[in-house]
Amino acid sequence: MSTGMIVLTVIVAVVIIAAAASPVLRGRGRHGGSGLRRRFGPEYDRTVALHDGDTEAAERELAERVERHGGLRERPLDQAGREHYAARWTAVQEHFVESPRQAVAEADQLLADVAAARGYPDGGRYEEQFAALSVHHADHVDGYRQVHRVARAGARDALTEAGSGTEEMRTALVGARALFDDLTHPSGETGSGSHTPWAFNRTHPKEG
Template sequence: MDTWMWIVLLVVVALIVAGLVFFLMKQRSSSQLKNRFGPEYDRAVDRADNRREAEDRLREVADRRDHIDVVPLTAAARRQYAADWDTIQQRFVDEPGPAVSEADELIVTVMAERGYPVDDFHERADMVAADHPDVVTHYRSAYAIRKRGPEATTEDLREAFVHYRALFDKMLHDETDDVGENRNGTPSSRRGGRHDSTR
């Protein structure tokens, strides 16, 4: 076989290997996103024009989350917030609308103390999706009901309150968060203090 034919053969083999490596890396990346985002992965794919667009967006969300230093609550803070929730829950019987609003506000306060960005609902939902994809649907549903205002029935508000409770429990008792490191294992800057939320 002539030298030029060997060269062509080697180039073809190299291209095939490169293509196979790229395919395997893409499959691995997709698998990691599916594992991290769970049902949120399917939701993103359904809402996007194509799978690549959905995966690019989820990678961007994951990257933003991984650069945030989320910390657990202290035992004292956990007890106080649990007591605050009980007070709001008791108020729901007589004033369901205000109670649902207060439940939302309490969740934002807890998220802020833990280090999550809280200035925008969609940003909060993204961060919840990155950490707790099993409850972010609850959060979106509760928020949508709350936004109906006077049009929401008492039953709607009760449903919203139950949705908020699912997220509140995660925010209150989740002990799996990184402290001082992001999810890639590299140091990240500590975000301290409470944040004000804007509705």
């Protein structure tokens, strides 16, 4: 092969590699580093921790979430819909007193249903739904993670005495409530006073 052909081959290879790398570099420019940290807040740090401190891997995951779900537009809930879900949340709180595990499972399903009603991926695809929620509700999405984890643990341990303690289940529901309020109230409207308050925080529910 002549020297000219070798040079031409090298140039073509460099151009191909540059073209392949360009979308990745553009993605990091739009979403990476401080931009991702600002957008995801505490979820950024949690994702880094889940990747054992590998910031690069965590940022790739978060950037992919933004690419997939950043354009999602939430569907509004009408008044009847908000009242329906508020009633279901009230039932969750009432059930917690006698059956914390049942209440956590109900809260997990309720968040999945509300998110689907708002236009997020169906709750049967938890990982995908969670990823989409994290892009638009980063401050409170960890509540969904906690309640889903505790609900799954409760389902696995239903036939034993093992599983999450009452305090852990209560903490999970408190976190879930924050995301629930985000999803069921119009932008700028807070959830205080709209649902039955977390009045049983100081009660001692059964462990059943």
